[in-house]
Amino acid sequence: MTENKRIAADTLGMEAAEMRRLGYKLVDMVVERHLHRNHEPAIQIGQPQDLLAALGGELPEYPLDADESLELLAQVALAHQQHGDHPRYFARVPGPGSFAALLGEWLGVGFNTIAASWGGGSGPATLETVVTGWLAQLLRLPTHTEGVILSGGSIANLNAFMVARHETGTGVAYLTDQTHASLKRNLQHMGLPDSHIRILPSDADYRMDMHTLRAAIAGDRQAGLMPMMVVASAGTTNTGAVDPLVEIAALCREQGLWFHVDGAYGAPAALTAQGQRYLAGMELADSLVLDPHKWLFQPYDAGVCLITRPSALERCFAMYPEYLRDAQGQAQQVVNFGNRSLELTRRSRAVKLWMSLRTYGVARFREAIQYGIELAELAEKVLHEQPDVWEVVTPAQIGIICFALRHAEPGEHARRAQTLADSGFACLTSTQLRGREVLRLCTLNPLTTETDIRETLARLAAYPLPARIV
Template sequence: MTPEEFRHYGHEVVDWIADYWANLEALPVSPDLRPGEIAARLPERAPETGEDFAAVLADLDRVITPGLTHWQHPAFFGYFPANTSGPSVLGDLVSAGMGVQGMLWSTSPAATEVETVVLDWLADLLDLPARFHSTGTGGGVIQDSASSAALVATLAALHRVSGGAWRRSGVRERYTVYTSTQAHSSIEKAARLAGIGDENVRLVEVDQDFAMRPDALRAALDADRVSGATPALVVATIGTTSTTAIDPLPAIGKICQEYGVWLHVDAAYAGAAAVCPELRWSHAGVEYADSYCFDPHKWLLTGFDCDAFWLADRAELVQTLTVLPEFLRNAATESGEVIDYRDWQVPLGRRFRALKLWFVLRWYGAEGLRAHIRRCVATAQRFAEWVRADERFEVVAPHPFSLVCFRLRGSDGPNEKLLRAVNATGRAFLTHTKVDGRYVLRLAVGAPSTEERHAAATWKLIQATVDTE
């Protein structure tokens, strides 16, 4: 493809995306398909000769779009949001076109230095502790997801607690990890990958608001110490996946300091809320954290993948992960004056993910990002009011952000049936969880195009579905 051909077809692709966004509301949120239907529309073998690009674009409409769940649809209320936006897409396009490798400062200085500065900007916007800034001992880096952030935090915690011995001889001691019963499954997966094992992950009991109980954490730490285990890591959550519960960081942080245990804070979804000063109460105690992460790709208008991960002491992570073969040696690295982000992650290679975040921050500014968060929170609070006004339903958990957990009063069966029926209409998409053993519906507001009218229409659909059953 010549530059001129790229220019021509690139315009057509941008037009296609713009039309897709413009017409999203008219599409069913999720497809009505059986497994294998999309694959059946594709040839059995790759083409022997190149095809006309117009045929590729035509198949976006014929094959791809009918097989999508439309995460940017204004009535997509499932899981957590997976925002993207025009600036983010354009930033990704430029990054893809450059095709640079940012594994070392020397392989593309701009890729490293823009990322460092943008993560400092973002730390300022969230009012994170000064020790997370690159101007001190800490700093930020973009991981692909909060799951990868959990893994590297686990490895760094192991490195610290073992005095680096784990790098030389593997995980021979019995180390333990602590998180709440409501925490994300990535914590358990990280323990597996780090060699700690499932059996050494302690799921700490929660209170009536589904937040970790500090007294239960202390008891678990004491029990493991008595048994000969070495506590390595505590993971606290700001905005758990099921209900957006907020663990009490001030109390947890003090315990971690007392026991000498690494504290990682997972704010994958709810961290974005801290751009709004009135929501920063949720981050009280984050100054105790050794590491912290949140996903701009969830609720901050930046396309997947983009997890912002900060450390209070970057040297600990570099010591944990660095491996320097001869072919990567260079004068800049040897000088000690640069950051090489390959030492901050599991893979060697890394693309220029900071570019899309840079585009987003510059286009929207702090005011635009706050407006987006506030609109989503206000819409969710309004939805919760409608649920409470209908005596057939109940709200089952606090809803400080833009997720509402609710259910029909009574047994699980009608709730399961209700969710299937609503999603089958294609007019909205919700998900479920289990809270206190009960089947619960989740409505998460976050798509960039969602307005209160979309939540209102979904609530009327839910009520009408109940009325007809």
């Protein structure tokens, strides 16, 4: 074994000067992309054989050129995706990450940050405690609220459901036909039989219907089943509708049920006065989920599970094996985040949130979220300007609007959305509301302009659509 004479910077031997050169180059590449993304396609889907030919090949036994690899990554692999931070990406739920959040993410990864135990990561654990506390405060949840930051809405909702079942015992969960599909999947994979997953028809505004909910709970009790939890949406993915949260909270209290709110995309709207009115009652939740990688300007991934019952997360997930005993701190306030979900070894997703909240301040977040709400309202106004062409199917609701062509053939909305996406100009999706195909815009990006909205709608209305434009 040879003695290392120099201080090695890189585990596998890259020289410090080369680390700096490539690192600075990478920063430049990312900033350039941010400067020019407006002129790049909002989405790009490749052909499997082309992508494999460019990115595959022989397993490299010996070094290949790192500059070339970075270029290949940027120009081919990372170019071929939905660009959720593009100003004209309106599909599904955009992900307009901010640069200060990216800095936090990079620094966290650069320090190989771990947020599993207090003994193994007291700094990152403190960041996560601070950030989940700040989020709870922003959403006006009780001061004793506790949280954990996971990979996204699907997993954060699963985490909350597991806690709910652990606290209340198993039973029937109530959802609507507008609840995000991953929530039903979560319940199924937790082992709930279909008879315990009650999908209720939503009302005319695609919200949970209180009469239907009451009747379902009463019917289940009569049939000898045990109602467990009501799953409300604070912004459905389809239309942005918010379930009647105050009424559901009261019913849950009266019936002794767990009140869960899925605010994966919509909850951050509560930072604004307009959103607060719309989301009234969300603060009464036993558990609440929000995705900072949607409307809190964070790069993927981050989904927060907040629980308002002290220590309920640990009651559900804590484990104390002998080989982790030294890592778990003894003091009263310490949190072992590996005891708040099924993740043990986990990176710190709090670094980026902490960094961006400090760098921009909440006022900037609030302003940017309000702008997203107003963009959907602007789209509604523009659609109303052409009543012969467009029908507004559901109004602008916290950044989402659904609309349809007056005279559309079956499949035409999806075809037009696809043609527009293929052109690279903008990306939006079609969806189905009670079997009717509609178009949908989700307008969360503070970089989107009025011209972007007007031009996207004009191009959608024009037929045949213009050929590829970027």
